[in-house]
Amino acid sequence: MMDLDAKIPSGPLEDKWDSHLEHINLVGPRNRPTYDVIVVGTGLAGASAASSLAAQGYRVHVFIYHDSPRRAHSIAAQGGINACKNYRQDGDSVHRLFYDTQKGGDFRAREANVYRLAQTSTEIIDQCVAQGVPFAREYGGMLANRSFGGVLVERTFYCRGQTGQQLLLGAYQSLQKEVDQGRVILYPRSEMLDLVVVDGRARGIIYRDMLTGEIQSSAGEAVVLATGGYGAAYFNSTNAVNSNSTAIWRAHRRGAAFANPSFVQIHPTCIPVSGDHQSKLTLMSESLRNDGRVWVPRKKGETRSPADIPEKERYYYLEERYPTFGNLVPRDVASRAAKVACDDGYGVGSTGYSVYMDFRDAINRQGGDTIKSKYGNLFDMYEEITGESPYQQPFKIYPAVHYCMGGLWVDYNLQTTIPGLYAIGEANFSDHGANRLGASSLMQCLADGYFILPQTIGDGLQPLFRDKVGTDHPAFAQAIADVNGRINKVMSIQGSSTPLSIHKRLGKTLWNHCGMSRNAGNLQGAIDHIDQLTQEFWNNVHVTGSAKDMNQTLERAMRVADFLEVGRLMCRDALERDESCGCHFREEHQTEEGEVQRNDEKFAHAAVWEWRGEETAHRRNTEKIHFEHLQPATRSYK
Amino acid sequence: MNEPQKTLSVRLRIWRQPIGNSNGQFVEYGVNDIPVEASFLEMLDILNEQLVESGEDAVAFESDCREGICGTCSLVIDGLPHGEGQCTTCQLQMRNFKDGATITVEPFSTGAFKTIKDLVVDRSPLDRIIESGGYVTVHSGPKPEPNSIPIEEDVVEDALDASACIGCGACVAACPNGSASLFTSAKIGHLALLPQGQTERYGRVRKMVEAMDNEGFGSCRNYAECQASCPKNISIKYIGRMNKDYIHATIHGGDNRGPVKAT
Numbered sequence A: 001m002m003d004l005d006a007k008i009p010s011g012p013l014e015d016k017w018d019s020h021l022e023h024i025n026l027v028g029p030r031n032r033p034t035y036d037v038i039v040v041g042t043g044l045a046g047a048s049a050a051s052s053l054a055a056q057g058y059r060v061h062v063f064i065y066h067d068s069p070r071r072a073h074s075i076a077a078q079g080g081i082n083a084c085k086n087y088r089q090d091g092d093s094v095h096r097l098f099y100d101t102q103k104g105g106d107f108r109a110r111e112a113n114v115y116r117l118a119q120t121s122t123e124i125i126d127q128c129v130a131q132g133v134p135f136a137r138e139y140g141g142m143l144a145n146r147s148f149g150g151v152l153v154e155r156t157f158y159c160r161g162q163t164g165q166q167l168l169l170g171a172y173q174s175l176q177k178e179v180d181q182g183r184v185i186l187y188p189r190s191e192m193l194d195l196v197v198v199d200g201r202a203r204g205i206i207y208r209d210m211l212t213g214e215i216q217s218s219a220g221e222a223v224v225l226a227t228g229g230y231g232a233a234y235f236n237s238t239n240a241v242n243s244n245s246t247a248i249w250r251a252h253r254r255g256a257a258f259a260n261p262s263f264v265q266i267h268p269t270c271i272p273v274s275g276d277h278q279s280k281l282t283l284m285s286e287s288l289r290n291d292g293r294v295w296v297p298r299k300k301g302e303t304r305s306p307a308d309i310p311e312k313e314r315y316y317y318l319e320e321r322y323p324t325f326g327n328l329v330p331r332d333v334a335s336r337a338a339k340v341a342c343d344d345g346y347g348v349g350s351t352g353y354s355v356y357m358d359f360r361d362a363i364n365r366q367g368g369d370t371i372k373s374k375y376g377n378l379f380d381m382y383e384e385i386t387g388e389s390p391y392q393q394p395f396k397i398y399p400a401v402h403y404c405m406g407g408l409w410v411d412y413n414l415q416t417t418i419p420g421l422y423a424i425g426e427a428n429f430s431d432h433g434a435n436r437l438g439a440s441s442l443m444q445c446l447a448d449g450y451f452i453l454p455q456t457i458g459d460g461l462q463p464l465f466r467d468k469v470g471t472d473h474p475a476f477a478q479a480i481a482d483v484n485g486r487i488n489k490v491m492s493i494q495g496s497s498t499p500l501s502i503h504k505r506l507g508k509t510l511w512n513h514c515g516m517s518r519n520a521g522n523l524q525g526a527i528d529h530i531d532q533l534t535q536e537f538w539n540n541v542h543v544t545g546s547a548k549d550m551n552q553t554l555e556r557a558m559r560v561a562d563f564l565e566v567g568r569l570m571c572r573d574a575l576e577r578d579e580s581c582g583c584h585f586r587e588e589h590q591t592e593e594g595e596v597q598r599n600d601e602k603f604a605h606a607a608v609w610e611w612r613g614e615e616t617a618h619r620r621n622t623e624k625i626h627f628e629h630l631q632p633a634t635r636s637y638k
Numbered sequence B: 001m002n003e004p005q006k007t008l009s010v011r012l013r014i015w016r017q018p019i020g021n022s023n024g025q026f027v028e029y030g031v032n033d034i035p036v037e038a039s040f041l042e043m044l045d046i047l048n049e050q051l052v053e054s055g056e057d058a059v060a061f062e063s064d065c066r067e068g069i070c071g072t073c074s075l076v077i078d079g080l081p082h083g084e085g086q087c088t089t090c091q092l093q094m095r096n097f098k099d100g101a102t103i104t105v106e107p108f109s110t111g112a113f114k115t116i117k118d119l120v121v122d123r124s125p126l127d128r129i130i131e132s133g134g135y136v137t138v139h140s141g142p143k144p145e146p147n148s149i150p151i152e153e154d155v156v157e158d159a160l161d162a163s164a165c166i167g168c169g170a171c172v173a174a175c176p177n178g179s180a181s182l183f184t185s186a187k188i189g190h191l192a193l194l195p196q197g198q199t200e201r202y203g204r205v206r207k208m209v210e211a212m213d214n215e216g217f218g219s220c221r222n223y224a225e226c227q228a229s230c231p232k233n234i235s236i237k238y239i240g241r242m243n244k245d246y247i248h249a250t251i252h253g254g255d256n257r258g259p260v261k262a263t
């Protein structure tokens, strides 16, 4: 069994973080430049961490597969970022944010981490404003707020519908400043393909120069993975088309445990799939549910246009089923409700797999201009893609894969089970339990990157003063040989299936069997199918071009190879978690009303998967969740 | 009644250039049975699937978010950066192309952007402009309470109009002179509007304008093609403001602190 000591500081919940900081090792300012820290990824988590570490004086090496740090997937976040500033005096507090996040996550996250996240949230806003992030303001010049699903307060800060972009630009600019100062060395177009572990410690990475195909290595005393989520395993998702799981999966295979892989969030409001050609699904921000009303016709197979359907023939299913939260129920609840409505035959659109989100009443009440100023760019985006104007007719939406709560297991210092390897942002599993609340990922990424990791990393680094392992260590040569071997194998198969076609089939299987609704039979079937696809990949994949060239087909093939393994583990995790919780809806475990039924006696733990080699099955370890401050209750949004 | 058309076919003239080679050429490809709901990049995905299936090297082109925000996609389509209409390449939809059309696709290459392979260019000069001064110097640590410095709503909106720039480089590709003035002025304009950006305001403009020149971008001659091709509708008014601040900065020499200097 693995040693899963989360190293939670003792003492009252409110004081844990402060007292932890008082007691951990520090690296002095004059010694910091002697340390090399590798950061992979420059989304909100990576860019904020790398710039903060560099500003402290560490020598930071930053790797990304993008051409520029500003292009990381975080740029696409729309709706906003949470912080319990309580500017509205509507009852917000650190405790309330902690409570909402735990309840939203269906009591499957570690209390101490979540509490710290809530404590740090207010500082994030201060930090970003100081960088020049233009958050929306009210007429008096004070910061404005909106509200997101699963909460009863207004605590979300935003920049129109492009909050992620503005936050990332703030972090990116700070990062570029450090590049200019020479404290950050940037390696763009460099994809990490393996982790190097020497005597049980992470000591560096192997990466492919995406222009020359050269396999190279970099050494450091710590490696930080800020590589985002693995939702693109489903092929169709709201993730960017290059998002992938390779960095965390390769680290997993080198010993970093992977927690709760099946906890994947399906976002309720996305533009529905239109066909097989589709390469990505576009999210329509959750903020729309502040004013949009979700409904389906009461009559199955309705053919009238929505405007012709009178009020009493419209089924506002969220408002009826959940009167307290209405359209603002958490995402897992809203998504499942949409699925049920469509499965039961009430869905609309050409495929019958869409529901309406209607602004008619909001426009009548608040005026078209107000709605435009709140959501103009989202309305335009929808119209560009679908050719229909949401000012004139309701949005047609359907759930899509969006976010991974699961990820690498980390302790209170954000260190994985490999000493010296850290995981931050969406890449780790820490704060969102079995379901994430809207606007909480940006908060977590920036909390990890600006405030937590830069203060905890010294604890592990201090004992390593002048203890360096260079890239001339044989472990590096071995890892390079492994990677080259894998690439040569993929290039040499020359079969007849394209990497894209295998990825699409994997995605369909995951979506159908490890998506919004799961059961044991289907999950087992999915595992069998993924095994077949894996066979097909390694016997019949076809990659053209050369490995020593810019080769996007090869890049995809390597990512798909890892997605197949991640996908399999997701299904196994879903199969063995024989309860329902949050996003994980096992049909066998539901209440009479069709809501999730948790089993706290048996499953109040994180499932922490351990890689034991190619020939041996994964082992499922557990980290028990201690309910010290919040007793788990049945989530009710009624 | 006619059934609405479900698919279309196009002929593509695509710029193909091997890596490490400064010469390239147009190659023609036909793509059939493109669903009308497909986006332009999904049409290129279909082409690349065909190429891989027939054993050829796929056309290298870049994209990531495919929703108009990351600035990765960068194609000149029928002579226009990001094609017709003020959106990014990834937001172009095939339903806006004619069945049977011939479409010419080239990279965003100009003086300062070099072609890497096929349709992929090197836009790192833009990062280096930001590196030279496009930031506010702050450490991650306790900060003043943000509401202690109220900012008028319209000022924030103006700043956001500028910082909406996605760094795609269409402005550079569209400019007959290959100037990066719109890109540079958008960042300068964003930070110059906000109280937080004042301390470094004039040092910033000087450093960024010089970096722009050093990267080999052309100078601005007011063609305004940049504004016309910007997918985020960024206005050339920011270029005017940048020039004004730059003149101020050069007159006041090394002063980084702006007009109100303690004497």
Ligand SMILES: Cc1cc2nc3c(=O)[nH]c(=O)nc-3n(C[C@H](O)[C@H](O)[C@H](O)COP(=O)(O)OP(=O)(O)OC[C@H]3O[C@@H](n4cnc5c(N)ncnc54)[C@H](O)[C@@H]3O)c2cc1C
Residues within 6 Å of the ligand: A040, A041, A042, A043, A044, A045, A046, A063, A064, A065, A066, A069, A071, A072, A073, A074, A075, A076, A077, A078, A079, A080, A081, A163, A164, A190, A191, A192, A193, A226, A227, A228, A229, A238, A239, A240, A243, A244, A246, A247, A283, A402, A403, A424, A425, A426, A427, A438, A439, A440, A441, A442, A443, A445
């Ligand atoms: C459309 C959309 C809207 C969203 N809106 C919101 C919102 O309003 N509020 C909210 O809180 N959350 C939102 N989210 C979720 C949130 O945006 C993400 O969870 C978050 O941005 C993830 O950030 P990250 O820093 O962990 O990783 P990412 O931003 O995904 O960055 C990953 C980085 O890792 C690099 N990388 C990955 N693998 C490798 C490798 N092998 N080698 C080298 N580099 C690598 C990439 O180059 C990139 O720089 C949204 C998500 C989507 C998809």
Ligand code: FES
Residues within 6 Å of the ligand: B062, B063, B064, B065, B066, B067, B068, B069, B070, B071, B072, B073, B088, B089, B090, B091
């Ligand atoms: S791919 Fe992101 S803007 Fe086009």
